Amino acid sequence: MSIEKVSTTEKTAIGIAHSKLILIGEHAVVHGQPAIAIPFPLVGVESVIERISGPITFDSTFYQGPMDAAPITLDGIINSIEATLDHLQLPKRNLLIRVKSSIPPGKGLGSSASVAIAIIRSLFAYAEVSYTEKELLYFADIAETFAHGSPSGIDTLTITSESPVWFEKENPISYIKPSSDFHFIVADTGRIGDTRSAVESVAHLLKTAPRKIHAKIERIGELTHHAKYALEKAGRNFLGQVLNEAQKELESLGVSDAGLNKMIKFAREEGAIGAKLTGGGNGGCIIALAKNEVHSRQLAEKLKKFGAHAVWPFVLRKQD
Numbered sequence: 001m002s003i004e005k006v007s008t009t010e011k012t013a014i015g016i017a018h019s020k021l022i023l024i025g026e027h028a029v030v031h032g033q034p035a036i037a038i039p040f041p042l043v044g045v046e047s048v049i050e051r052i053s054g055p056i057t058f059d060s061t062f063y064q065g066p067m068d069a070a071p072i073t074l075d076g077i078i079n080s081i082e083a084t085l086d087h088l089q090l091p092k093r094n095l096l097i098r099v100k101s102s103i104p105p106g107k108g109l110g111s112s113a114s115v116a117i118a119i120i121r122s123l124f125a126y127a128e129v130s131y132t133e134k135e136l137l138y139f140a141d142i143a144e145t146f147a148h149g150s151p152s153g154i155d156t157l158t159i160t161s162e163s164p165v166w167f168e169k170e171n172p173i174s175y176i177k178p179s180s181d182f183h184f185i186v187a188d189t190g191r192i193g194d195t196r197s198a199v200e201s202v203a204h205l206l207k208t209a210p211r212k213i214h215a216k217i218e219r220i221g222e223l224t225h226h227a228k229y230a231l232e233k234a235g236r237n238f239l240g241q242v243l244n245e246a247q248k249e250l251e252s253l254g255v256s257d258a259g260l261n262k263m264i265k266f267a268r269e270e271g272a273i274g275a276k277l278t279g280g281g282n283g284g285c286i287i288a289l290a291k292n293e294v295h296s297r298q299l300a301e302k303l304k305k306f307g308a309h310a311v312w313p314f315v316l317r318k319q320d
């Protein structure tokens with residue numbers, strides 16, 4: 001079936017979602033340590049729902065066609081959609097779901113969670129029903145659990161937040177207020193990571209060498225406390241050191257690959273105060289802390305020439 005030929009009536013509804021960056025604490029957060037994550041509005045997802053007649057139909061870069069024939073990679077999102085439709089008491093038919101995303105998938109930027117959240121928002125808008133934050137997270141976490149096994153919940157929480165978050169599994173959220181501007185660059189190594197298998201490999205290590213691995217996870221937690229202090233008080237030089245320390249621990253947990261290590265090394269040689277992987281790792285993106293705005297632009301150019309598939313200079317603004 002060609003999506004262009006599906007005839008729609010005038011009723012449409014839109015839902016959007018930005019993506020997220022984990023500044024520090026990925027992987028350790030799955031095991032109860034805190035993490036800091038930042039809403040990342042430079043890439044995002046738009047979901048448009050249109051009324052059609054016939055089965056629910058997808059139109060996205062991942063798949064075009066009826067939902068009941070969708071590939072297994074969409075099962076998580078489909079579970080979220082079905083649960084949301086049940087909640088809204090809408091029939092599971094007569095909808096066209098168009099998904100446009102500028103978030104590269106499998107790069108640690110929370111693509112799966114953003115897609116789920118944009119779609120859920122568009123379904124609520126279509127039904128003209130308002131929702132609470134808790135409901136939104138509940139339906140999005142259905143997709144995340146399917147995609148990532150045992151997600152900490154940090155992706156969905158940051159994607160629904162407008163401010164940087166301090167996140168712990170048992171005590172989900174408080175907000176971080178940076179005391180100055182921080183200039184970051186996010187750069188994509190080009191290699192796709194698999195968050196689920198990276199999380200599983202850390203869980204496996206934890207079983208085989210519990211004391212050693214637990215100490216590393218706790219160290220990341222301690223560094224995350226230092227990062228909060230750096231953002232709110234001590235400033236960029238201390239934050240850079242802390243990010244570099246966190247990268248060492250992530251490497252020793254086996255979630256940083258050669259592509260990430262090479263790009264992180266290059267960013268530091270070019271003056272980044274700190275650099276580490278962001279997200280699930282073993283592919284995906286690095287986050288580097290620049291000295292200032294000019295340096296951030298120069299570093300972005302250099303990373304591009306070095307071979308980054310995409311580069312996003314990004315300012316975390318001071319908040320009063």
Ligand SMILES: Nc1ncnc2c1ncn2[C@@H]1O[C@H](COP(=O)(O)OP(=O)(O)O)[C@@H](O)[C@H]1O
Pocket residue numbers: 060061062063073074075076077099100101104105106107108109110111112113115147155195280
């Ligand atoms: N454009 C898109 N359309 C539909 N689903 C998408 C799209 N982009 C991502 N997804 C969903 O998200 C999953 C990929 O996200 P993933 O690589 O796990 O993201 P991340 O590791 O960055 O959180 C896909 O399997 C699919 O279910």
Ligand SMILES: C[C@@](O)(CCOP(=O)(O)O)CC(=O)O
Pocket residue numbers: 022025026027028029030107108109110111148150151152153154155195199279280281
């Ligand atoms: C590795 C982890 O800490 C972050 C994963 O980030 P992403 O899904 O790769 O964007 C997993 C989690 O917190 O659920």
